Amino acid sequence: MKSITINGSKRESVGKKATKALRNAGQVPCVLYGGGEPLHFAADEIAFKDLVYTPDVHTVSIELGGGEKFNAVLQDIQFHPVTDAILHMDFYQIFDDKEITMEIPVHTVGTARGVKNGGVLRYNLRRLKVKGLPGNLPDFIEADVTALKIGNKLYVTALESEDYTIQHPENTVVCQVKTSRNIIADTEDDEDEVAPGDVPATETDDVAAVKE
Incomplete structure (x- = not known):
């Protein structure tokens, strides 16, 4: 830092x-x-x-x-x-050998798949409270949102690191792709879909997306 x-x-x-x-x-x-x-x-x-x-x-x-x-x-x-x-x-x-707690900004990387289909990326948290040794704390925390489809949420558990401990509950949402009036169908082939296991700490809520 x-x-x-x-x-x-x-x-x-x-x-x-x-x-x-x-x-x-x-x-x-x-x-x-x-x-x-x-x-x-x-x-x-x-x-x-x-x-x-x-x-x-x-x-x-x-x-x-x-x-x-x-x-x-x-x-x-x-x-x-x-x-x-x-x-x-x-x-x-x-002190170098004593852990501290700080709020570190979150920087998103990539363009969410859901945004390409007309959705809107909404931020729930711009900063995360983390605890670690001063020398291990980063200038910012990188969050890759590329795989998020409409209805997907990115949880803090996807941003865990060995260098620090995130001081938020595991169900805390960092950002999510919400539906909008400009939504279009996701026409990509199923084989291009990202398997659920490849998108850690995300959740698809298709019912909520339709209601909105």
Whole structure:
């Protein structure tokens, strides 16, 4: 997983007055948890641009000067209700030998067979909560939807990996091909059909598709 470096400085005072002064100076007050006592620091708001305003996920290397460096993940963020300016950020320190839980984006691959026949691919989940060692977590999880016909659903069990554990029930649907007004008959020969065993964790619900 890609990492972003944040250069900051320790906060000597954490009172409301000091926090307001930091924000007025264009800095964001932050707290780092997970390594013992909470560590308070601040960094320029612009430094968080590539971490916050992106659909991707990253780990963070927090450098506070004097050789102090911490690996972490973003845990929580607070925005101003009117201006959307970043008010506060919480980070959680990570270690190479300790598992963490993160939400990883799902990227679909291929064009679903059902979409070619007029169906619509609908996403139930754009991100999956997974648990694993930091070095084993991917930038994204790849989901091949090529074999999905109208009425098929792709479950999280089709995306399992030895590198991480998916923190969702087995019956959780990632995406599915729904029927639409533009539906056409699937005219491909039966011998071109994908056997049920070749489409792990999918389910055909022809009755539901007809009703819709």
